[in-house]
Amino acid sequence: SNFIVGLTGGIGSGKTTVSDLFKEHYGIEVVDADVIAREVVQPGSKALAAIRDKFGASILSQEGTLDRAQLRTRVFADPALKTWLNELLHPLIREQMQIQCQQAKSDYVLLSIPLLVENQLQHLTDRILVVDCPEAIQLQRATSRDGVGEAQIKSIMQSQASREQRLAIADDVIVNDTDKPHLLTKVQTLHNKYKAIAQSI
Numbered sequence: 713s714n715f716i717v718g719l720t721g722g723i724g725s726g727k728t729t730v731s732d733l734f735k736e737h738y739g740i741e742v743v744d745a746d747v748i749a750r751e752v753v754q755p756g757s758k759a760l761a762a763i764r765d766k767f768g769a770s771i772l773s774q775e776g777t778l779d780r781a782q783l784r785t786r787v788f789a790d791p792a793l794k795t796w797l798n799e800l801l802h803p804l805i806r807e808q809m810q811i812q813c814q815q816a817k818s819d820y821v822l823l824s825i826p827l828l829v830e831n832q833l834q835h836l837t838d839r840i841l842v843v844d845c846p847e848a849i850q851l852q853r854a855t856s857r858d859g860v861g862e863a864q865i866k867s868i869m870q871s872q873a874s875r876e877q878r879l880a881i882a883d884d885v886i887v888n889d890t891d892k893p894h895l896l897t898k899v900q901t902l903h904n905k906y907k908a909i910a911q912s913i
């Protein structure tokens with residue numbers, strides 16, 4: 713089976729930037745938990761039907777897609793609903809992540825899971841790569857990318873695992889605190905390392 717490198721990091725740390733470099737420069741396939749989380753609730757899916765039954769038809773847009781903003785608000789206000797939703801979606805997301813990792817054809821596969829630590833998904837991976845940078849840089853990148861205020865990004869950072877918690881489970885760390893060319897040299901070093909490990913097993 714495939715060698716799986718789990719990729720994680722806090723909001724704005726640079727996970728997507730890093731996984732894009734692995735993909736574009738070395739052809740490494742990326743399985744993205746955020747993408748899968750949207751796929752499992754597409755129109756026509758069993759999960760979306762279950763959500764409609766639980767929350768009512770107003771949880772769907774005119775076009776029949778999930779109103780994610782409303783879902784977030786309602787789940788935030790009601791912990792029991794949040795538990796229900798997680799118990800519905802998490803097994804489906806895990807299953808899809810495993811299927812897509814098995815199907816990957818590259819030397820190894822990157823499994824990007826922003827909430828890997830929070831959801832304790834270490835066991836899905838053979839090795840964990842953490843993208844890390846000072847919180848001030850996370851804040852600056854996330855606010856300018858999303859065009860939202862510092863308070864909102866800070867509250868998301870509060871709800872996520874701490875840098876220390878992530879670093880505690882890291883096998884490898886990319887410190888993403890300078891420019892993108894510099895980032896590529898770090899990615900190259902890790903690619904060579906992962907390729908060698910994948911070929912040796």
Ligand code: ATP
Pocket residue numbers: 721722723724725726727728729730826853854857888889890891892895
């Ligand atoms: P999220 O968890 O919020 O999706 P992420 O960890 O995937 O974030 P990215 O989207 O890769 O983070 O990066 C956040 C922003 O910072 C992006 O606009 C990206 O272009 C920029 N960025 C990331 N790394 C660097 C860097 N080394 N130099 C300059 N800009 C960067």
